Amino acid sequence: MKNTKELFAKALIEAERTDNAAVPGEEEINWEFSEKFCRSMDMLIKKNNRIKLSTRRTVTKSLLAAIVAVLILFTGLMSCAVTREPIIRFVKKVFPQYIDISLSEESAPPVNSIETEYTLAGLPEGFMLDTYQKDEYHVFVIWKNDAEEELVFSQNLLDSTFTMDNEHNYQEVQINGYEAYLNVYPLNSIIKWTDGVYWFTISAPVSDKDEILLMAENICEKN
């Protein structure tokens, strides 16, 4: 297999090489990098010989904001899986315009596939099932109404990484005692939260915070 793997790697590189031949050479590209870019790249390359995770748009802000917060510590998972590491930690990387939430490397998810499927307990009037996808790792459902508004529910394993907009009406709330991340926009709202086993997301055409919180608090096992 090693030999065929190497041959396949060669084939992949060869396919790219012929495509990349169309890309102009470095010296043929006439691009004056902005001072801001040069300054921040200079920081990346030289300063302290280390890379700080940041976005260039607001480097100074990012230096303060690009922190990792270990969000949630679930010691209670011991009862679910005695042979597994009982600690689950979520890492929140905070950037000026968005946050990333992911499972920390030392954590062991309590399940490796969807074992219990959840859904919304009730649908707003007029919404009908439009899309239903499920596999080992996630559930994704869309309901639509006559006005083509979409109500989206997803369930993912804890090893999924999420991004949330933290610039526009962003709030951190609680769903059944667990940390949740909420964006309320004029025409729709998005909430992401976990129950310690899965990540859930609801995107609904509502501008009322209480309405989406109610949906999230009342998800139920699918029959």
Added chain:
Amino acid sequence: MLAFYMTFIDGEDDKDKFEILYNTYRKRMVYAAFSVLNNKEDAEDAVHDTFIKIARNMKAIGDPESDETLSYVLKAVKNTAINLSKKNTARNRHTQTQPVENISDSEFLDRLGLRENIDEVVKAIKSLNGIYRDVLFYRFAAGMDIKEIADLLGRNKTTVRQQIVRGKKKLLEILENDLRD
């Protein structure tokens, strides 16, 4: 518990290599990013963010001036640019995927028949959708694991895992159809 998230480039060799990457590819990278974003500032942002991602995984970079590395950085910046252009569209954050049955690496590589028809395989790779081509490149040519690919391309791990499986199947389909024709 709070901690600063910092990714260090370990070792002088990697630091030198990183600087070579910057000096060798920055213009081609910004060219590729601009072709997606059509905005100078956004294109430079994409290049900067890509260098941060590259720095987090310097072990995947071999010879910094090889064809493989050129492909590695161009694919990475193109994906960063695409993600940047989608960032404010909430719908794009939802991954829509169909269930897919796995195919092992060994079965996949056997079925490719590389020893007999490597040119056909190259041709098939070139006609493969870019989404699959990218993940297969990082998986098999750069030898990266799913987590590293997901980090570099800004996709979630489940998505990358499924795209690799789908990419393998699509490639086999293309080859089998070509051979039939």
